[in-house]
Amino acid sequence: MRIAVLTETDPIEPRVAAVPETVKKFIGLGSDVVVQSGAGAKAGVPDGEYEAAGxxxxxxxxxxxxxxxxxxxVRRPNAEELGKIQKGATVIAIMDPYGHEDELKAAAEAGVNTFAMELMPRITRAQVMDVLSSQANLAGYRAVVDGAAEYGRSLPMMMTAAGTVPAARIFIMGVGVAGLQAIATARRMGAVVTATDVRPATKEQVESLGAKFVAVEDDEFKQAETSGGYAKEMSAEYQKxxxxxxxxxxxxxDIVITTALIPGRPAPKLVSEEMVASMKPGSVLVDLAVERGGNVAGAKAGEIVTVGNGVKIVGHVNVPGRLAATASSLYARNLYAFVETLIDKESKALAVQWDDELVKATNLTRDGQVVHPNFQPKA
Structure with missing residues (x-):
């Protein structure tokens, strides 16, 4: 079996889908691996390291x-790349299918079988394949680092001969994987941390990390979680x-970090213009949901906006990619763990078990059709 690893064409994407560690493992499974020259350059992996790995x-x-x-x-193949992939080949990537039904249709018409890593079910055997978690962990960490850099003041309390510097106050909105990592990072850096989420289960997690939980804890709050562990969309009354x-x-x-996302929907608005205006000059908001419309009023994807009262709104895109080497290493391991389940150990060829729960959850296109029930064309 021949595996191709491509250079990402999106200018904001520095990550790569394989690293020397996973290349060796693929070769160990009997595969030939071909890496496009420069594929790992932005992630700190030169061509020579791939060659050394085989x-x-x-x-x-x-x-x-x-x-x-x-x-x-890493990202869904564009039209030009699709035209170069042989019919019947399989593509595995972060496909970003919501709102891109035309691109899925094009992949199906090209005869390419596609799998979306971000649709991996949250079950025990798939934990090692969970790209959302591996990348969100890094995003949560980086959000605190970016927020601290823009804040321009120290985070921990400092007692000096010249006087005491108070600890910075950091508020995390949305306590998923990114939010929990942001809490842990902010606490390690000495900030006073508070956090909020609509899911009751997160209260104990927040408090276990040494932060204070902030939420309206009514009856709706107590039932605000799906069976898959995601946040439900709350009623207008609760939101108010x-x-x-x-x-x-x-x-x-001093610093607010927002991480709230609902799969398949625009990011919920959590911070209004009025709330932004109420913050002190020099305060910072970091919006990790900016690529999905943003949680913060006034956030702009790819920009750092300073509003009238001197508050900064940070809207970096592809935040995991700001740690490209680490993000690529984790993503490549997620990919390998999934691909390994698709390869027959005797024939050393792809042998997809189409009734496997991991396959059914992630398979978007197959044999010329869009097969995932969430993205099939409406009659």
Whole structure:
């Protein structure tokens, strides 16, 4: 079996889908691995390290894709790449299918079988394949680092001969994987940390990390979680009550980090213009949901906006990619763990078990059709 690893074409994507560690493992499974020249450059992996691991270096995407049975990417292949992938080949990537039904249809029409790593079910055997968690962990860490850099003041309390410097106050909105890592990072850096989430189970997690939990804890709050562990969309009445609570709290904060996302929907608006205006000059908001419309009013994807009262709104895109080497290493391991389940150990070829729960959850296109029930064309 021939595996192709491509250079990402999106200018904001520095990550790569394989690292020398996983290349060796793929070769150990009997696969030939071809890496497009420069694929790992932005993630700190030169071509020579791939060659040392046993991969062949291809001078172009055309060369890398020639005869490839399996294509590994970080982002969904664009139209040009699709045209170069042989019919019947399999592509595994972060496919970002919501709102991109036309691109899925194009992949199906090209005869390419596609799998979306971000749709991996949250079950025990799939934990090692969970790209959302591996990348969100890094995003949560980086959000605190970026927030601290823009804040321009120290985070921990410091007692000096010249006087005492108070600890910075950091508020985390949304306590998923990114939020928990942001709490842990902010606490390690000495800040006073508070956090909020609509899911009751997060209260204990927040408090176990040494932060204070802030939420309206009514009956709706007690049932605000799906069976898959995701946040439910809350009623307008609850959102109003929570907004009032947050409004008073947020005015006292130095750094606010928002992480709230609902799969398949625009990011919920958590911080209004009025709340931003209530913050002290020099305060910082970091919006990790900016690529999905943002949690913060006034946030702009790819920009750091300073509003009238001197508050900064940080809207970096692809935050895990700001730690490209680490993010690539984790993503590559997630990919390998999944691909290993698709390879027959005797024939050393792809042998997808189409009724496997991991396959059914992630398979988007197959045999010329969009097969995932969430993205099939409506009759």
């Amino acid at each position: 991969a062949k270096i291809a001078g172009s995407a055309d060369e890398a894709l020639s005869g490839a049975d399996l294509v590994l990417k 009550k929570q907004a009032e609570l947050v409004k008073g709290h947020i005015a006292k904060q």
